[in-house]
Amino acid sequence: MTVRTAELLMAIATFLASLGLMLNVYVSDLNIGWVEGRGPGAGMWPFWLAFVMALASFATLVRWIRGITPESRSTEDYVDRDTLFLVVISAVALLVLLILFEIIGAYFSLMLFMFFYLRTIGRHGWVATWSLVIGTPIFVYLLFEVALTKYLPKGLPFFENLFLYVDDIRYSLF
Template sequence: MTVRTAELIMAIALLLASLGLMANIYFGDLNIGWVPGRGPGAGMWPFWLSLGMALSSVATLFRWVTGATPESRNTEPFVAPETIFLVSVSAISILVLLLMMTFIGTYFALMIFMFFFVRVLGKHGWVATMGMVIGTPVFVYLLFEVALTKYLPKGLPVFEEMFLAVDNLRYALFY
């Protein structure tokens, strides 16, 4: 896909999204005008601004047709082939991290995440890898659970139980 095609697709997608927003407000039973005795309706602000979004997308489309934007004249690939791997792997790795957090819990997910980046992608030595794989969850536990008292997702009950042991130990030792 060239930059030129990408700009067209993006402008159309944004136009449709803006129209969708307008429809959402209009059919969502929100008043987009003046409510007598009460003032502007709840839908006024988002509705008319969404209309503005739609109009600016139309303007971009018009500029695309006339070749006014630099992107509309650019026929290079949208994402360079040599970087497409790195960028998509990074984005997908976050997706997998979030999925894993839901199922096996934050700490195990982070260990796998770190191992993947440091060892598999970065090809660093075992010392650096293990340092990151073990250091990160420990640091995260101390910062978020101990200092900020946040209960991070622990995943399915099986995995959650394992962590309760750590928490119990902490409470037994310090409180």
């Protein structure tokens, strides 16, 4: 896909999204007009902001047709092959990380994520890989769970129970 095509698709997407926002406000039980003696209704602010979004997207479309923006004339690749690999694999790894958060819990999924990223993408040695795979969850546990008293997701009951052992060790120490 060229930058030129991407620019067009993005402008269409933002235009449709803006219309969607306007519709969302319009169909809900919100006043998008002026209330006499009180000023704007509850829906006026988001509705007209979305309207300006639509106008701005439309302006980008017009500028694309007339070839004003540099992007609308560029025939370079929007995302080249090497980038596609790195960016897509990073985004997918993050997606899987978030899904696993709720299944096997934050700490086990962080370990898997670090292992995958360092070993498969980074091709680092075993020492670097394992020190970060083990170090990251310990650091996160100490910083967020102990110091900031935040309860990170522990996943399904089986994995949650496994973590009770870790908590036991922690509370026996401090």
